[in-house]
Amino acid sequence: MSSLRWQWLRFSGLGLDDLYDLLALRAQVFVVEQRCAYLDPDGLDRGAWHLLGRDPAGVLQAALRVVDPGLKYAEPSIGRVVTAPAVRGRGAGRALMVEGLARCDAAWPGQGVRISAQSHLARFYGTLGFDAVGEPCLEDGIPHVEMLRRPR
Numbered sequence: 001m002s003s004l005r006w007q008w009l010r011f012s013g014l015g016l017d018d019l020y021d022l023l024a025l026r027a028q029v030f031v032v033e034q035r036c037a038y039l040d041p042d043g044l045d046r047g048a049w050h051l052l053g054r055d056p057a058g059v060l061q062a063a064l065r066v067v068d069p070g071l072k073y074a075e076p077s078i079g080r081v082v083t084a085p086a087v088r089g090r091g092a093g094r095a096l097m098v099e100g101l102a103r104c105d106a107a108w109p110g111q112g113v114r115i116s117a118q119s120h121l122a123r124f125y126g127t128l129g130f131d132a133v134g135e136p137c138l139e140d141g142i143p144h145v146e147m148l149r150r151p152r
Helices: 016-033 092-107 119-126
Strands: 005-010 048-054 060-067 077-083 113-118 130-132 137-139 142-149
Touching (some): 016 048, 048 092, 077 092, 113 130, 119 130
Antiparallel strands (some): 005 048, 048 060
16 A cells, blocks of 8 residues: 555654554553453553554554564564554555564664564565464464564
């Protein structure tokens, strides 16, 4: 989705409206749509970069966070990958991940990137260069698998 405008911000750089929009989108998808009661503010947002994708009207349509190496995994890790229902099936998820991976490569050249992917999305992440490196497990009641994109 070439119409999305990207912002790459540290937690401290998020304005109040950015933070509200981000938490609202994550709650809409992860808590309401996926019916998963979990603690979204898990303490990792403060040590992360946040990639926000807004449409031309300024509505947040896609977001992810990148946790610095050493805080969750040895590598930088992408998580909380979310797209609004209105943009699904139009390439927003791929555009979000491509942009996020490019930001990781620029910030931490020569390092791999680790994710904990919802298992039903493993094939999608595989098309972005990720390989499963762990056994499937349950995270907050949803099947996940740890995946790694090796250093470029």
